[in-house]
Amino acid sequence: MQVYCNPGLYSTRPDGKPEMGPAPGFVLCAQPCRPTSRGSIEIASADPAQAPLIQPNSLSTEQDRLDAIAAGRLVQRLAAAPTIARLTKSPRTPGFARMDDAALLDDYRARAATNFHPTCTCRMGNDASDSVLDARLRVHGVRRLRVVDASAFPNITSGNTNAPTIMLAMRAADLILEDAGRTPAP
Numbered sequence: 001m002q003v004y005c006n007p008g009l010y011s012t013r014p015d016g017k018p019e020m021g022p023a024p025g026f027v028l029c030a031q032p033c034r035p036t037s038r039g040s041i042e043i044a045s046a047d048p049a050q051a052p053l054i055q056p057n058s059l060s061t062e063q064d065r066l067d068a069i070a071a072g073r074l075v076q077r078l079a080a081a082p083t084i085a086r087l088t089k090s091p092r093t094p095g096f097a098r099m100d101d102a103a104l105l106d107d108y109r110a111r112a113a114t115n116f117h118p119t120c121t122c123r124m125g126n127d128a129s130d131s132v133l134d135a136r137l138r139v140h141g142v143r144r145l146r147v148v149d150a151s152a153f154p155n156i157t158s159g160n161t162n163a164p165t166i167m168l169a170m171r172a173a174d175l176i177l178e179d180a181g182r183t184p185a186p
């Protein structure tokens, strides 16, 4: 579980963009980092300019629903801690403490958003039946084509994705040089 405390008041609009609130404040939230739900991404058209069909299937497993409830309870505990409670003049959220698990999950479904970390849509794996890339980031069954970005992760990392993407890119540079018969820089 990753906890965020953001020094600004904002909400996420239905189109996914953050919207800053008018009043001073802070946002406390928690993000389960190991979702077990699996979504899909499909080509919608032969026209490459058309957006793909993305179906995240969030909260489709019992484990993910339990994690969401645990996230809500964790935030509730943190918000009640004296050091945070004394900063809070008027909470904007419904009273988590009075919610049962079903109500907490309903609230999570209504207000939660993803955290801009899409990954694994083109993942590495040994078998072309359940992965797109081999361990050297080459597309299974296609010559001279690699994918080097966050989509290649076999699993999402337990935290933010920028540094792991850079690490993957540095490793890919070495692999490309090796396969070209050249020595990677030390």
Ligand SMILES: Cc1cc2nc3c(=O)[nH]c(=O)nc-3n(C[C@H](O)[C@H](O)[C@H](O)COP(=O)(O)OP(=O)(O)OC[C@H]3O[C@@H](n4cnc5c(N)ncnc54)[C@H](O)[C@@H]3O)c2cc1C
Binding pocket: 116, 117, 118, 148, 149, 150, 151, 160, 161, 162, 163, 165
């Ligand atoms: C709002 C936001 C906040 C984030 N905050 C954080 C954070 O605080 N910490 C963190 O670790 N991660 C954060 N991330 C996640 C992080 O930015 C991504 O995981 C990371 O950038 C993924 O790298 P990537 O190379 O896979 O994709 P991208 O960084 O998206 O790179 C894709 C590149 O491909 C280019 N491109 C797209 N289509 C074409 C095309 N047809 N032809 C040529 N080029 C094309 C794009 O212009 C872009 O430069 C955030 C993401 C967002 C959206």
